[in-house]
Amino acid sequence: MRLTMACCFLLVSFLFVGCRSDDEQSSTAAEEASQESSQTAALVVEPATANADEDSATDTAASAVTDTTLLNTNLKNNDAAYIPAQCYTKTTADNGEVHNPCFACHTNSDVPNYINDLDFQMVADFRPTTVTNKWSNLFKDRTDEVAAMSDTAIQAWVRKSNYFADDGGLLLANKLAEVPANWDFNGDGQWDGYVPDLYFNFDDQGFDKTPNGDDSGWRAFAYTPFLGTFWPTNGSTDDVLIRLPxxxxxxxxxxxxxxxxxxxxxxxxxxxxxxxxxxxxxxxxxxxxxxxxxxxxxxxxxxxxxxxxxxxxxxxxxxxxxxxxxxxxLHMAGGLYPEGTEFIHTVRYIDVSNEGEISLAPRMKELRYSRKHSWNTYGQLNNAALTEIREGDQWPERLRNIKGNPEIGVVNGQGWLYQGFIEDQQGELRPQSYEESVNCVGCHSGIGVTADSSFAFPRKLAHDQFQGGWFHWSQKGLTGIPEPQWRDGTWEYTEYLRQNRSGNEFRNNSEVTSRFFTGSGELNAEAIEQLHSDIATLILPSAERAWQLNKAYKVIVDEQSFIYGRDAHIEPLDNVWQEAPAGEVTGVVEPVVRAW
Incomplete structure (x- = not known):
């Protein structure tokens, strides 16, 4: 039975029964199901107040400022907000040329990831309820707004931290200590979600230190950025940290x-x-x-x-x-993290030094937090994937129901909780709304490329790199990091360029195109050779492009229109479906098979 779009993105929540693998540590399914249920009970708490104005808000992407509410679990714009904007890319160009950025996410999976979605490289197979692309910000023209924003203004904006107070305190943590009423989903007078406790004060082993000199438990690691969207040349810098229980x-x-x-x-x-x-x-x-x-x-x-x-x-x-x-x-099994594992992922603007060097900006676009709150066996994970296939075939009109709320976060049905904070109109970090949070779940639960729902840690740099790969980008940047290779020797970034013929899913990165492709559309052999030894030649933007993309994203912040898309671009995107044709095929004949 062929996988459907339901299998890719609509993993059933909390269906954990079924077979057991020999290659996992034993514990009863009943005990684990009970654990899952008890640890997520808080996620279905009703909001303290029901605001009719919030529930009936009808703002659109054309509104001056989107009305963001944090006291409900409504989906105001997009009932399928877990399907990323990139999935609406037109893979066949007007000239008939086929592009395959899809293999980056949709691939032959490695057990215990049972979402083997290789066929999505060939067939999009949108449901009737998801053919309309609700990410309408993709089609907005921000030329005038970007032109009206001075270089001085955007530089001052990105270089002002919205995480640290002037005295070194943590702004968001201080605010959550006396949680605002319009953030308090359950009305209990306290914040029940993640409270920031990371100080970005790293030693020579990547460990974060608290103001009193103790280890906070967080440890920074360096990694090769994931393909396409998360390359800085496409609009954002980022970092990831891990903490074990x-x-x-x-x-x-x-x-x-x-x-x-x-x-x-x-x-x-x-x-x-x-x-x-x-x-x-x-x-x-x-x-x-x-x-x-x-x-x-x-x-x-x-x-x-x-x-x-x-x-x-x-x-x-x-x-x-x-x-x-x-x-x-406490459990162990190949390919899985122990329960209690935490990650912090900050998405930031791009800073540029006077010498033209690209780095993390002090200002965060988003502060993302995840925690593995419960353990699932191989059999349970496999059963969930099989159930997805069955339900997708039987009820193709159904969309996924994501458990959670703005205060606690949302769960992915595979044992992980995700919570995010994003800029408000003044640039301060605020909790994401339910709909803004749902956007995180599709990629972190429904694609073949992830390892236990994660992207970055499996891409950690090896021991022969600086500090054994345990360092923060503030200690050493991306320059000089070799291109990652699959186990069969395939150069991963080169393969992305070869298959997609562009530097991002939307194919609007002219810098990468001019640098890595010849006039006839062939790969530039000299540029590829340089890429093998230094990924910065591909994934870092010019200073001019960095500042322009910073401005483009600032327009979205001003509008607070994240539920309509948060990808930074200036001109409307052409290579994206506004309405995907029924039975849309990608044009890809032979899928890329990843060598794990």
Whole structure:
């Protein structure tokens, strides 16, 4: 049975029953289903007040300022807000040339991701309820607004932090301490979602330090940015940090230990990426764990990925996490994070130094937070994917019902919670509305390329890079990072250029086109050779382009029109469907098969 658009984007929520794989740690499905249910009960709390004006708001993308409400779970514009704008790209150009940016997300998946959506490279297969492209900001012309914005004004805007107060305090955390009434979804007088506790104060191992000098638990890692949209040349810079649960940062006696934490981070990296990870030489007898999987307790210089329960091979965490794992209170399985794992992802404007160097801007466009709140087995994840196929075929008119609210965040049905904060009209960070948050879920639960719903950590730089890949972009930028390769040697970014013949899904990045393609449309061999050793040659914009895209996004902030699209561009986009034809095929004949 061929996958449908339902299978790609409409993963059923909280349907976790079914078969069990040999290659996962045992615990009963009933216990895990109960855990899932109890930990998400708060997500269905009714709002404290019902505001008729909010419920009936009918603003459009043409309005001067979109009315953003935080006390309901309405979908004002787009009932399928989880389908990204990029999915409405016209893959066949007017001249008949076929472009395939789709392979970046839609691909043969790696277990335990059971969303094998390779066929979406060939057939869009929109439902009757999703053929209309509700991302109407894509078709807006911002030429006049951008022209009216001075360089001085936009530079001052992006260089003013909306995360830190002048005294170094955390602006959003301070505001949430006395939560505004119009942010308090359940009306209990307190903020029940994530409160920022990251200080962006990194040491030479990438660990974040609190003002009193302690480790906050957050650790920065460097990665090769995901294909297309998340290249800075397309409008934004970003960074990602990870934090494991407290037990994974503690020794056997429950005391914080950075050494234990580093080892558990390396173990998680090995388990998620299904590969060996280099570590400092470690005496395994201190932890009674065979880290290098050689059958002896000796000295280990790497974590060997050896998760193969069907062959009697297991892996273990160290410290207090080991005891919890043995007790069945903390889980491990190949390709999955332990429950309690957290990520922070900040999306930012692009800053440009006087010397023309591109970097993260102090100002955030978005502060994104995710947490794995419950564990799902291989069998449960597989059953959810199979249920999607069945429901998509039986009820093609149905859209996905996303659980959550603006205060707690939204869940993806695979054990993860997502919460976001975005700029208000004055540039201060505010909680995203329910509809703005739903936008996050499609990519983080319904595509084949992710590893346990995540993008960045599986793309972490290896041990032979600066600080072993554990650093923040404020410590070292993107310049000099080699192009990523698949396990069969395929150069990933080069393959994207070859398949898409452009630097983004919308094919409106003229800088990349002029730099990497000849006049006849062939790849520029010299530019590709440079790309292999330095990704900055492709993914960083010129200073002029950076400032123009900053201005374009600022227009969206002024309008607060994020529910109509938040992609930065100046002129209307031509290569996007406003109404996708029924049975739309992409023109791709042979899909790109990813070598995991």
């Amino acid at each position: 407290a037990a994974m940062r503690e020794d056997n006696d429950g005391h914080y230990s950075r050494t234990v934490y580093q080892l558990n981070l390396a173990i998680v990296e090995a388990v998620v990426t299904k590969s060996d990870v280099v570590i400092a030489v470690t005496d395994e007898s201190l932890y009674d764990v065979d880290l290098n999987a050689n059958g002896r307790i000796d000295q280990a210089d790497k974590i060997v990925y050896a998760w193969q329960p069907s062959a009697g091979r297991f892996m273990s965490y160290v410290g207090r996490a080991k005891a919890l794992q043995v007790a069945g209170e």
